[in-house]
Amino acid sequence: MAGGVVLVQGASRGLGLHFCKHLLSARKEARVIATCRSPETASALQALHGLYPQNLTVLRLDATREAEIREAAEVVAKEHGRLDLLINSGAVLHPSARGETSLQEVSAEGLSITLATNTIGPLVMAKYFAPLLRKGTGAFGHQFADQAKQHRAVLVNLTAKVGSIGDNATPSEDPTTSATPSEAHSPARLLMLYMPSCASSAPLPCTLAKPDSPY
Template sequence: MEIIVVTGANRGIGFALTRVLLTNGKTVVAICRRPEESSELKQLAVLHPEGLDLIKCDVSREEELVEAAAVTQKRHGKLDVIFNNAGIMPEGGDESILKIDLGLLRLAYETNVLGAVRVIRAFYPMIARSERPRILNVSSGLGSISAKDDYSYYAYSISKAALNMLTRAVAHEFAAHGVTTVAISPGWVRTDMGGEEAQLSPEESALSLAKAIDGIGPDLNGQFLDRHGRIGEYSW
């Protein structure tokens, strides 16, 4: 039975993926800041009392993640996948670099990059013992430097580009231990972040992401994948 940590599991893509993974028979350690406020997540916990483990945790707090990893170790004794999904887009999108509040850039980096670093550091000792360890960092087409052709979403784009570099470097560091680390884009999804105009429902994105989690292995280590787990759509 595979055990998967999903951060930001209370809404959007994280919640939809949690539901699909549970349906597929996986055990999900669902990390979110306020599980008590997500009635959907609580309903899911009732439906899957064995499969869903809710842990209250903010990815910007290292001590909470260390505690979450200790609890996971105690309850499950192992971990196979880290799905680094929690993320923010703190800006309007049309700001000029001359005027944008630097606090927005710090905020995006804090959650989208350092949050992922903290999750990896806290759970790595467990994942390193898995037979098929995988780390998926949820990136975005907006994090692609080569595809950048405007100046929208400075804070978010810069942070996702940094997450991509983190992914590539971590992939090199952990390769010798058999860990597969990738950046993966969920597509443009109708969530609070993606907005109503987006192409995909959270469920459509989650169904493909769940298959990608199943399918990826060392041959894809260090790659920037689409939601199906394929190379080609996204360039660094």
Template sequence: MSEGKKTALVTGANKGIGFEIARQLGIQDITILVGVRDLDRGEAAIQKLRAEKIDATVVHLDVTDQASIDAAAAFIDQTYGRLDILVNNAAIAVQEWSTPPSQLSFEDLQKTFATNVFGVFAVTKAMLPLLRHSQAGCIVNVSSEMGSLDINSDANSSISRMPPTLAYNASKTALNALTVFFAKELQDTPIKVNSVSPGYVATDLNGHSGHLTTEQGAKAPISYATLPADGPTGGFFGANGQIAW
């Protein structure tokens, strides 16, 4: 199969880090599939991308809805025949700040995992046959240092001193586990799977309290979405290199 122009699917790509990842991939002449729950917001996003001469198409994709995921995979298969890059960016954070783990509601934990873990699993599983058609596919799971057990258990780390956020942090820990096991399954293929933290970026998810811009936060995910053939797989990385699990 001829490599041709690469195609990338970015989930949750209508705003924030997801949009900026899509934009930075697009200016590298990669066809961008903007995965969104809300088609109106998706259309607005692709108009911005097209204004920069980026080849972008909106794809209806609710990561918590299997029928939506299957329809998106079928559309990509019929239209492009393969997928070269999958960026699992879509994520949520419930308002759990300062809530002790014992006081967290089961519903909030379940809701967080439904998007941040089960959604990533379902999307990755559905897109994997398309990634296998790529000469060198890349999967980037957008994670966070807040999911690092090593950092959270280090009394000297700034994250360990933050108010407890069990649902979000545990979801990112579980996401990292998905990275390890998918990478292990695919170790004898050209497909690379990595968890990548964009850092503390100012987004809607954190009330724009982050100190990094979306442009800065997108740099590490972009690097691991466009790895060379000898690039790493099965790791957890950030802008400054490897992050402890």
């Protein structure tokens, strides 16, 4: 089991980068694969690699490009043969970086990019990495005493309060709490429909995590 093998998708900055930092410092034997769209410009991630050259691998992966996801899965399979934890943290609010504030600002291109990044991307990640997750060693997450209920790996998909189904079930008068059209296509909206089927053939907990959630 040792430190486990982890892949963090969207690790160039923000939560993804901090996940990598925490895992590397907390688990000395962990092997962390950090992915991002442009490794050559991810200065903070490259600096982290300089501190942990033996434990951190940086791969190019754009979650909107299936070929890159497939290639990354092939690299992980060749080098590690398994995956114990997959964290999908890469996301985009909107191509403009601020979201739509009116119906007039909605565009098919903007919604397509957001949907491809936030919803389709994590699903395709699950498609290619599920075989490796099923070979995991159970290095992460709480394990039940009953071996029949123990899991091999954990898949985590990050979302946000604005993408919450429960928090945005009805229109809100407060513009700071209601989801914009792009935010409505968060992982929570579609992953809840498909992810159970991805895990049905083996014990594989799938978690939707909201960083700003009180729990």
